[in-house]
Amino acid sequence: MLFNTIDFAFFLPVVYILYWFVTKRNLNLQNILLLVASYFFYSCWDWRFLFLLMFSTLLDYYTGIKMCDAPNTKNKKFWLWLSVIINLGFLGVFKYYNFFADSFASALAQLGFKINPYTIQVILPVGISFYTFHGLSYVLDIYHNRIKAERNFVEYAVFVSFFPLLVAGPIERATHLLPQIKKPRQFDYAKSIDGLRQILWGLFKKIVIADNCAEYANQIFNNSADYNGSTLLLGALFFTFQIYGDFSGYSDIALGTARLLGIELLRNFAFPYFSRDIAEFWRRWHISLSSWFRDYLYVPLGGSRGSTWTRVRNTFIIFIVSGFWHGANWTFIVWGALNAIYFLPLLLTHRNRNNLEIVAQGRLLPNLKEVFMMSITFFLTVIAWVFFRANSLEHAFQYLAEMFSSSLFSAPKFTGMSRAVVLSVLIFLFMIIEWTGRENQYAIAHTGAKWKWPLRYAFYYAIIIAIFWFGGKEQQFIYFQF
Numbered sequence: 407m408l409f410n411t412i413d414f415a416f417f418l419p420v421v422y423i424l425y426w427f428v429t430k431r432n433l434n435l436q437n438i439l440l441l442v443a444s445y446f447f448y449s450c451w452d453w454r455f456l457f458l459l460m461f462s463t464l465l466d467y468y469t470g471i472k473m474c475d476a477p478n479t480k481n482k483k484f485w486l487w488l489s490v491i492i493n494l495g496f497l498g499v500f501k502y503y504n505f506f507a508d509s510f511a512s513a514l515a516q517l518g519f520k521i522n523p524y525t526i527q528v529i530l531p532v533g534i535s536f537y538t539f540h541g542l543s544y545v546l547d548i549y550h551n552r553i554k555a556e557r558n559f560v561e562y563a564v565f566v567s568f569f570p571l572l573v574a575g576p577i578e579r580a581t582h583l584l585p586q587i588k589k590p591r592q593f594d595y596a597k598s599i600d601g602l603r604q605i606l607w608g609l610f611k612k613i614v615i616a617d618n619c620a621e622y623a624n625q626i627f628n629n630s631a632d633y634n635g636s637t638l639l640l641g642a643l644f645f646t647f648q649i650y651g652d653f654s655g656y657s658d659i660a661l662g663t664a665r666l667l668g669i670e671l672l673r674n675f676a677f678p679y680f681s682r683d684i685a686e687f688w689r690r691w692h693i694s695l696s697s698w699f700r701d702y703l704y705v706p707l708g709g710s711r712g713s714t715w716t717r718v719r720n721t722f723i724i725f726i727v728s729g730f731w732h733g734a735n736w737t738f739i740v741w742g743a744l745n746a747i748y749f750l751p752l753l754l755t756h757r758n759r760n761n762l763e764i765v766a767q768g769r770l771l772p773n774l775k776e777v778f779m780m781s782i783t784f785f786l787t788v789i790a791w792v793f794f795r796a797n798s799l800e801h802a803f804q805y806l807a808e809m810f811s812s813s814l815f816s817a818p819k820f821t822g823m824s825r826a827v828v829l830s831v832l833i834f835l836f837m838i839i840e841w842t843g844r845e846n847q848y849a850i851a852h853t854g855a856k857w858k859w860p861l862r863y864a865f866y867y868a869i870i871i872a873i874f875w876f877g878g879k880e881q882q883f884i885y886f887q888f
Contacts, residue, residue: 409608421667642792
């Protein structure tokens with residue numbers, strides 16, 4: 407079930423009504439309802455993989471209790487490693503086995519040995535990377551004595567499988583979400599309105615911006631050999647806005663949906679395309695994943711402490727692993743490595759934490775230096791996205807080579823250019839709204855707060871009309887494949 411479907415438009419109100427008006431504030435019944443709704447939501451995609459989700463939940467629930475009750479450190483470590491190995495084992499088999507098998511065969515072929523590797527023909531379980539990381543953070547936090555094991559299975563299962571975040575995050579922490587699940591929740595009209603507003607903006611990002619951009623990005627990337635440099639540049643830009651509208655749109659819908667149910671999820675995006683350097687970009691893009699790797703990988707490796715070599719090594723490890731987390735393809739690994747290269751000069755000159763505040767805070771417009779810094783960062787990001795979107799490394803290098811050829815200065819030509827002009831205007835207006843709302847949790851959180859109600863509701867209805875009028879061909883969320 408997708409957020410941008412009629413099915414979800416019926417599913418959410420039913421859950422909402424049952425949750426607030428039938429369970430009558432009974433915490434146990436509310437949590438049972440959330441668990442049943444979450445499992446139903448997931449099974450609508452493929453009910454067979456529901457058993458994998460349930461097994462992963464039972465595994466971490468049980469090992470968490472065993473670690474908490476362990477008589478000594480050795481026993482505690484045994485249960486930790488059991489959970490880590492099994493969780494990563496499932497992730498490895500479903501997501502990475504074919505990649506390693508094919509890469510091994512290719513390496514042997516370079517040495518003159520030809521083999522036919524055995525590969526498994528199975529679809530990737532949706533959300534496996536996300537709920538696996540939920541469970542891993544939970545058992546690691548127990549091991550390091552940050553939390554105690556949760557002994558109420560329903561409450562723990564809701565933490566893992568809460569339907570707004572189940573298939574594409576944000577990647578939650580038990581320290582943040584579990585206390586909210588265990589605490590009685592009261593209906594709050596203002597929070598419900600705020601949740602609906604964030605859902606509306608998320609749908610606009612996904613349906614109007616991302617889905618329309620996807621049509622042109624797919625057309626250009628899938629037939630890149632037929633286009634000149636300027637058209638390829640437009641294709642890269644369309645994908646840049648597609649992935650932002652797609653993933654931040656999903657996150658807005660997830661956070662808004664959770665707020666309707668009285669739960670606050672971790673923020674996942676903070677206007678990353680207004681970043682002044684790559685370090686700031688990664689503090690604002692997919693925040694829950696970046697912080698997860700920082701806390702559970704980068705810091706245990708030594709972080710930015712130690713020698714220059716240690717800092718360089720840790721930077722490359724975290725970015726390459728982050729790239730590999732996104733998908734089993736060399737393009738993602740190179741994408742991660744490229745971002746590490748971008749980040750390295752900032753780290754070595756101790757400028758990676760220079761831009762912690764919001765750009766042009768308290769001002770309507772940025773100054774020339776900020777415009778220049780944002781432009782450079784955006785340009786580097788667009789280049790990196792080419793590797794993320796390309797089908798292979800060869801495709802990415804060919805794409806970039808033609809994009810920066812002399813044909814870059816010729817006029818773009820592709821099917822549907824008139825509609826693309828309209829889309830470009832929509833993107834421009836969208837980014838203006840994002841810019842004016844950059845100091846809020848999401849762009850339209852306080853838009854029109856001081857307007858008279860007819861004007862304020864006219865703005866909301868304009869967004870709804872745009873969703874139906876400009877809605878592109880329905881596209882699956884990009885991050886469902888991760």
